[in-house]
Every structure is written in C-alpha cells, then in structure tokens.
Amino acid sequence: MNKTNNQKLTPNAKTLRKNMTKEERHLWYDFLKSLPITFNRQKVIGNYIVDFYCAKAKIVIELDGSQHYETSGQKSDKKRDEYLNNLGITVFRYSNLDINRNFRGVCLDILSYLSTSSTASGPPSPQGEG
Numbered sequence: 001m002n003k004t005n006n007q008k009l010t011p012n013a014k015t016l017r018k019n020m021t022k023e024e025r026h027l028w029y030d031f032l033k034s035l036p037i038t039f040n041r042q043k044v045i046g047n048y049i050v051d052f053y054c055a056k057a058k059i060v061i062e063l064d065g066s067q068h069y070e071t072s073g074q075k076s077d078k079k080r081d082e083y084l085n086n087l088g089i090t091v092f093r094y095s096n097l098d099i100n101r102n103f104r105g106v107c108l109d110i111l112s113y114l115s116t117s118s119t120a121s122g123p124p125s126p127q128g129e130g
Helices: 007-018 022-030 071-086 096-101 103-116
Strands: 040-045 048-054 059-064 090-095
Touching: 007 040, 007 048, 022 048, 022 059, 022 096, 022 103, 048 071, 059 071, 059 096, 059 103, 071 090, 090 096, 090 103, 096 103
Parallel strands: 059 090
Antiparallel strands: 040 048, 048 059
C-alpha cells in the first residue's frame, strides 16, 4: 500500500480549495473552521483528494453530489474508502442534500464522533440550519 501522497495532485487540490461547492463552503465556514481541532480542506492522501481531513481524529468527511450515486461513482468511492480505512482513517459521507436539508444533523453527527474519539473539547454549536 502506497502511503506517500501524490504530489502531482497538489495543484488540483489548491484549485478545489479555491472553488469549493456551496455545500463545502457551508460546512467549512459555518462549522468545521470554528472547531477547536484542525481540519484541512481538499487534502491529498495517497492518490486521492479528500474534501475535509482531520489528522488528529483520523477522519475524512466527504460531501457527495449526484455523480457519487451512479454505479461508477459508487465503485470508485468504495475503492477510495477501503484505501483510507486501511490507513486507519474513518470516512464520513454526506450528500449535498444532507447539508442543505439537515445541516444541524450532519454537524451533530460529526461532533458525536469527535467527542467519542476524545479529540475535541467543548466544540461550538453548528450555525445555520441549511
């Protein structure tokens, strides 16, 4: 298993950080950015770019658009998740619809995981209702 990050993906990751989706911006600016634990946006891990990554909690958060529900998208997501799981990283997947319709629930789900993994203390409440 290749644990080194593919440096060729770094320029693409930077572009993705500058051009986040509406849902990624909402989760980042209204929740993840204010947590007392560091999350990285569009982080290169191996041959993949993940939406959000917290090294301390070993968690990846992926926001999935409609392409992730097509057969090819599901296959590539499964392969990616297996790779990350083999590195000891837990992957959380939320649909864009989850962010838009149940933002607070998504935030509470993430907080629940972080509190049980003993990585954060006293995190702020999620802002906005999506």
